[in-house]
Amino acid sequence: xxxxxxYKSSIFLKSIFVVSIFxxxxxxxxxxxxxxxxxxxxxxxxxxxxxxxxLERLFSYLKDSETGQRGFLITKDSTFLEPYIGSKxxxxxxxxxxxTYIHNDPVQADNLRKLQFYISKRQNxxxxxxxxxxxxxLTDKVLMEKLxxxxxxxxxxxxxxxxxxxxxxxxLKGRELNYKDTIEVTPVFVYVTLLITLLLIxxxxxxITKDLEKLQISNNRLAVLNESNNLAxxxxxxxxxxxxxxxxxxxFSDNSYRLLGxxxxxxxxxxxxxxxxxxKEDLSAFRDATSTMVENGNMAPLHIESLEKIKKSxxxxxxxxx
Numbered sequence: 001x002x003x004x005x006x007y008k009s010s011i012f013l014k015s016i017f018v019v020s021i022f023x024x025x026x027x028x029x030x031x032x033x034x035x036x037x038x039x040x041x042x043x044x045x046x047x048x049x050x051x052x053x054x055l056e057r058l059f060s061y062l063k064d065s066e067t068g069q070r071g072f073l074i075t076k077d078s079t080f081l082e083p084y085i086g087s088k089x090x091x092x093x094x095x096x097x098x099x100t101y102i103h104n105d106p107v108q109a110d111n112l113r114k115l116q117f118y119i120s121k122r123q124n125x126x127x128x129x130x131x132x133x134x135x136x137x138l139t140d141k142v143l144m145e146k147l148x149x150x151x152x153x154x155x156x157x158x159x160x161x162x163x164x165x166x167x168x169x170x171x172l173k174g175r176e177l178n179y180k181d182t183i184e185v186t187p188v189f190v191y192v193t194l195l196i197t198l199l200l201i202x203x204x205x206x207x208i209t210k211d212l213e214k215l216q217i218s219n220n221r222l223a224v225l226n227e228s229n230n231l232a233x234x235x236x237x238x239x240x241x242x243x244x245x246x247x248x249x250x251x252f253s254d255n256s257y258r259l260l261g262x263x264x265x266x267x268x269x270x271x272x273x274x275x276x277x278x279x280k281e282d283l284s285a286f287r288d289a290t291s292t293m294v295e296n297g298n299m300a301p302l303h304i305e306s307l308e309k310i311k312k313s314x315x316x317x318x319x320x321x322x
Contacts, residue, residue, distance in 0.1 A: 016204040023197040027190055034186045041179045048172040051101045051108075052165045058094040059161050061087045062122065066154060069126050073133050091119065108164060115160045118153055125150035190248065230254060241269065250274070 071080030080256040097118065102108035103148055115287045230253070233239055240255030243249070250271060254264035260277050267273050271290070278286055 015199045020197050020200055020204075023193050023200075027193055027197075030186060030190055030193075034182070037179060037182050041175055044175045045172060048168045049100065051098065051168050054094055054101065055161050055165055058091060058098065058119075059158065061090045061094060062119065062154070062157060065091070065123070065126060066150075069130060072130065076133075081130075084130075088123070091123075095119070108167060111164045111167070113162065115164070117159065118157045118160055122150060122157055125153060127282065134142040146231045171248060234258075243271075 017207070064083040068080050068082065068084030068087070072078065072084070074237045099109075102112060129143060129150060132140065136143050138144070154177065193271045233253055234256035237259070239259050241253065241256055242251045244251075250269040252269040257264045257266055261284060273285065275283060
């Protein structure tokens with residue numbers, strides 16, 4: 001019974017409206033969060049790819065430097081040193097980019113410091129072997145020793161770069177798992193909330209439709225009553241007028257105009273216009289009675305029996321609408 005009363009009350013529609021607005025904001029927030037996660041994931045993927053790509057490019061520059069050294073050691077042709085000379089600037093630039101990419105990752109920053117140590121060591125041994133090769137043959141013990149250490153250092157560089165690349169891939173995989181978990185749960189929340197919102201709106205629509213149907217029936221009945229009242233005024237030779245105390249607006253019935261000898265709506269409904277047709281002897285009584293009714297809220301009709309310009313005998317009643 002209480003639920004039925006609540007369903008028929010205006011609070012029900014207001015509650016549905018508030019809940020629907022909240023649901024719309026909730027869906028918007030979830031959608032925004034989902035878009036933000038997608039954007040964050042996309043940026044994270046691109047970031048990892050940039051790091052891995054630059055690390056591979058850095059290692060490629062180091063191999064070019066090593067290839068140039070090897071070619072010079074075998075042929076003693078200085079043209080083979082061009083990759084070695086040109087790679088130094090490229091290595092420095094590539095290393096600076098990697099450092100920029102990982103500045104917020106302390107683990108990778110530590111790995112990069114180790115990588116920097118191996119790269120510096122490798123470049124130092126490249127320079128040392130090149131200088132020794134100018135005066136000594138490849139079979140020289142010192143030269144061979146430095147070449148061996150240089151190779152071992154290059155292996156350390158390779159391992160360190162692979163370690164950093166694998167770490168980025170692991171981070172990327174973690175981001176993918178988080179993204180999948182979020183992407184699987186988000187639609188469920190959105191769909192459930194959307195269904196609830198649609199259900200509430202449907203219930204509200206049904207309720208409003210029923211209220212509109214009742215209102216239409218009431219309006220039809222009211223129209224019939226108004227028409228009956230108009231006919232009654234004509235038959236009974238009386239009229240009525242209403243005063244809205246709040247707005248001070250008057251409304252005259254159609255027959256009130258006819259009793260005064262005019263067509264309906266022939267002049268603006270107002271106290272001043274109405275008093276033009278009241279007999280002079282009745283003006284004082286009319287003003288006093290009207291003032292008393294407005295002040296006290298007395299809804300009783302006021303009868304005026306002598307009106308100028310009334311062609312039919314009858315009584316003009318006064319109704320006040322608060």
